[in-house]
Amino acid sequence: MVNRVVTGAHYGLRDWLVQRVTATVMAIYSLVIVVYLLLQPSFGYDTWAELFSGNVMRTFSLLFLLSLFYHAWIGVRDIVMDYVKPASVRLLIHVLVILALVLYAIWSVQILWGL
């Protein structure tokens, strides 16, 4: 195979858009958490336990975490694309990052619902 610089993968828009949408989700979640905690008379185990007792907050938190993982995937992938030049090593790192993020997602569900 000749060693030529090739571009034209025809993707990128979706990731760019998803990164913006996930950032918005994370910003809203962070704002909700900060406002909720500021409105509490005291911080303690009870405050946290009550906040996460309902399914709404658990689902919202899962949405935040999934947004975080997808956002992180695009960011980390971009860094790897910039710094790791051999395509085989790049692919390997991409696979490892995806596997780690999928495991984190499963772990998040386990933590949030106390399974």
Add this chain to the structure above:
Amino acid sequence: MKFRIYRYNPDTDVSPYMQDYDLHMDAGDAMLLDALMLLKQQDDTLGFRKSCREGVCGSDAMNINGRNGLACITSLSSLKQPIEIRPLPGLPVIRDLIVDMAQFFKQYHSIKPYLVNNDPPPETERLQSPKDRLELDGLYECILCGCCSTACPSFWWNPDKFVGPAGLLQAYRFIADTRDQDTAARLDNLEDPYRLFRCHTIMNCVDVCPKELNPTEAIGKIKDMMVKRAV
């Protein structure tokens, strides 16, 4: 006036070095290029490009006190001494302040910088409404000096894959042109994680452009058009 100028002649020098110059002149209304021309009279081995000397041709782009700009429209009195002059960053140096722009123009050519219109040419010109023509303001003025692309960290890192701000500004110049019929293909050509999406809105391009153009805004408009056709 004191100058520190990057010198490198690949035929005789092992590595680049900075040379100090002292020039007896009054800054007054003079531009940096005037001083460089006088320095060249002192030392004719000093190499730099220049042509129109009025900010139109874009050949005397260089790094002036750490910032890319055109020597011919940078007034001497605005510069802190010693005035440190280096070649445009990120491009191979041919000699002293002269860089090899091949990679820059390769990216420029990759966006097809010409009107694509398959209709038979009319008797006179292809007309545009004044409103449509207004869309090209802030785009067509680019003189391809390379200040923006060589100030862009994404271009430093991937000059072979990322089109760079100058090329993308020109890409949008033809996407925005109502007389052009190649919009879909132009967007296809840029829909790529390297060619367009290496732009992380760092905005060095906007900061240094000697013509005060805004490549970041043009890149944003390309992304907008991609979103519009995708959703």
